[in-house]
Amino acid sequence: MRRSHLVSILSFVLAGCAAPPVPASYGSGGPPSVVPRALAADASVGLAADVPTYRGNAARNGMMPGPGPIADAHLRWKLTADGPIRSTPVVAAGVVYVAAGSGSLYALDLATGRQRWLVRASTSNLSTPDVAGGEVIVGTEDDRLRAFDTRTGEPRWSVATDGPVTGAPVDTDGMVFFATGAGAVVAVDDKTRAVRWTANAGAPVYSSLAIGGGIVVAGTNDGSIVAFGLVGGTVRWKTDVGDAGRVGTPAMEGGQIFASTGLDADGPPSHHIVVLDAGSGMILWRYASPTRDAVYTPALSSGRAFVTSEDGSVVALDVATGTVTWATPVDGPVEIVPAIAGKAVYAASNGGSAFALDSVTGRELWRTRIRGILYGPTVAGGLLLVGTDLGELDAIGGTLP
DSSP states (O other), rough: OHHHHHHHHHHHEGGGGGGOOSSSSSOSSSOOOOOOGGGSSSSTTOOOOOOOOOGGGGGGOOOOBBOOEEEEEEEEEEEEOOOOOSSOEEEEEEEEEEEESSSEEEEEEETTOEEEEEEEEEOOOOOOOEEEEEEOOOOEEETTEEEEETTOOOEEEEHHHHHHHOOEEEETTEEEEEOOOTTTEEEETTTOOOOOEEOOOSSSSSSSOOEEEEEEEEEESSSEEEEETTTOOOOOEEEESSOBBOOOOOOEETEEEEESSSSSOOOSSSOEEEEETTTTTTEEEOOOOTTOOOEEEEEETEEEEEETOOOOEEEEEEETTTEEEEEEEEESSOSSSSSSETTEEEEEEEETTTEETTTTTOOOOEEEEOOOOOOEEEETTTEEEEEESEEEEEEEEEEOO
């Protein structure tokens, strides 16, 4: 698709010039259900830790400032949303922002779970939010990107796109980056809202973009990974990973790109973690679970890649060689990407538990019950935050490092 055509598609509509999203119990609606032992009574109050975007940062490597609970894990508070939560919560300035499949966007106090505001951002599912410059930005399945005031939830601006925006947007280097189900990769000036550049990934992009080392990386639905220049959007390289199906959100660390392959494929896909050189796109190594079940993009820290799998395990791999350094079985398939804070790896299983593992040894630190099928964890301010398809957001606290 030509750049001029894409730019014409991406027409910006200021909130005052178009019908804004209608607030659903805006600024009221009462607090979510809160368990008696709230974070406000815990020593972790006042811990400053922002996780403003999906997987902690623009590189999507799952590293989070934490701290997170390492023992005595228990529920601090719970939100019951008005729809399934199929996105990851983000945290900025002591506020949790989380999106529901109903199209609702919630702002909650991190310490207590008290609702600050609630808006109906769309009639469709929302992406994981991104927080930057006093705005919380979400993509929608009805072909829009929307921004709201972080303090009040009032609409600030929106952009019409050429397809659904299901991956999380990200604000970095003075631009907001996002991709669409029509295959557009877009950079928008975060002050003027003007389109800086658009590019074509060659296939739909339903995962989030990863950014680092001067490139923007997209995983496509046809089994390719594409790198674009950060400044102008020129294609640097494109690699066919050789597996059918969708490529998950890439993660970047130390000049390497890590991504899961074979997701959502028809027929028997080949599930891998594939690792590429960020400069050339050359495939360096692959990892598959012994059972060939789906594996998910790792969290990256201290020379290790921590991989979750539907075979019911978490595995630590050496980032240089792909060699397994430890493997820990858990109580069911793990369909979410992990997070890491300090020396603990955090994830949750369809067996009904959230858990933490020691990142050095793989030893289980704790496990606690949780309901539903989960999306992705966030670790901030002494809490592990996990949303589920049952519309519940659990805030789990405990002993801190």
